[in-house]
Amino acid sequence: MLKVIDLDKSYNRQKQSLKAVSFTAKPGEVTAIIGPSGAGKTTILRSVNQLIKDDAGQILLDDEDIRQANKSDLRRIRHHIGMIFQNYNLIGPLTALENVLHGRLGAKSTFAGMLGLYSATEKNEAAKLLQDVGLADFALQRCDQLSGGQQQRVGIARALMQHPKMILCDEPIASLDPKSTKLVMDILRELAQSKQLIILINLHQLDIAQTYADHIVGINQGTIVFEGPERALTPEKLQAIYRQPETKAVTADAN
């Protein structure tokens, strides 16, 4: 269970990006964070694994606060949190198999990881995961030669290699065509159910969120304006989530 409590973050003094953000995400469910551009979706997601340092609050993954973790604890916690990105962020010249094996880096000694000394068990597991996401034939191909949908599936396999409790997905389908989108989202939903993972996902596309998410967190200008099951999302709530900031309307009137 992921519990985020009263999370604050500001990048500069004028504007606070997150204001007392609180929500929960349960294992076995797809939790989608939706909201307009610049609302703070990415900031929330990246605070959860501390790629971004927030200012105040609590982030509890199974009752352990990642914000209080020291360097080696942070490494251990991150090892159990997979992450996939809009731009996949694989190491292009390396093969799909090597990229999947990177999922083990958090559990290996610095030295073994640096030199890529993986055990036979690890290599077999990586190959198996690639097979699971339908890329068995591409295991030894350079990642920068794969299509977007294929790269995202390598990203998912890398995340699974971490034996994660949770997978964070930062706009995972924003660069994909509809067919790849469906493939990737189907995999993510299936994973949530079969492995009882927490899937926390940032989405621009409302229709995808409504189709795939069990639980929805709506955010507007750094404040949570809705949290609840997908069926509780009424048109009024949607309007509140996607409401444009009033300051913009005022300047528009002035012109």
Add this chain to the structure above:
Amino acid sequence: MPTKPTPQQFFRRRNRQLLIILLILIGIYWLSMVLVNFQTMSSLAQVPAGLIWLAKNFIPTQRSLSYLGAISFQLWRTLLVSIASTICAGLFSLFFAVLGAKPTAPAPYWRVIVRLGASLVRNIPVVAWSMILLFSFKQSDFTGFLALFFMTLGYLTRAFTETIEDLDPEKLNALRAVGATYLQCVFCGVLPEVATTLMSWLLYMIENNLRDATLVGILTGTGIGFLFNYYFKSFRYDAAGLIVLLIAVLVIALELTSTRIRKAIA
């Protein structure tokens, strides 16, 4: 508010500007010629005679082939010194570049230190390096090696730093999110991403250093440069000419090979 020019006015104005720039350039040339007492016409008149003298004396003859053994031996040594100094400098440069590049710098002040250091080493010309090192290390191949090493270090540190900075930092974030340590990020993320570009730079610097090695050799009295200087000063111009020819052949061969390697690894 200025009125918008018609297309005709626009082109007339631009042609006038081009003409003015051309006149200014000619003026600067003329002024500098006057200041240094350079006679353009009489200098041009000397060119054909000069070329004929060059052709008569410097074209290798049957006799100069007897020097071929000595020349190829020195050329071979010079090539090896160029390669060794480039690769050595490359390794050090990579280390400094990782310290100095924005995404991988352990602390911001490292960026300043590396940048300043590389710029200092780079901006001392190879000629000056040779002269300075000659006094400390005497006339030996090692002096030539060091002169090339320092200059290469300056260039490659800069080039490698920029290559690493071109990398999408998000890729490193992905590895940090996995729980990778700093060194793991560098070895599993940065190095595979930049390896081919680094290889291209190394190959380019080997070519470049072979050319520079001739000059360094003249100054430090080693390698092919020394031999060139020796033949030249003992009026054996045909042998000196043979050296120039062989260096050109070797550089071209090196260039062709490195182009092929670059294509193969890209």
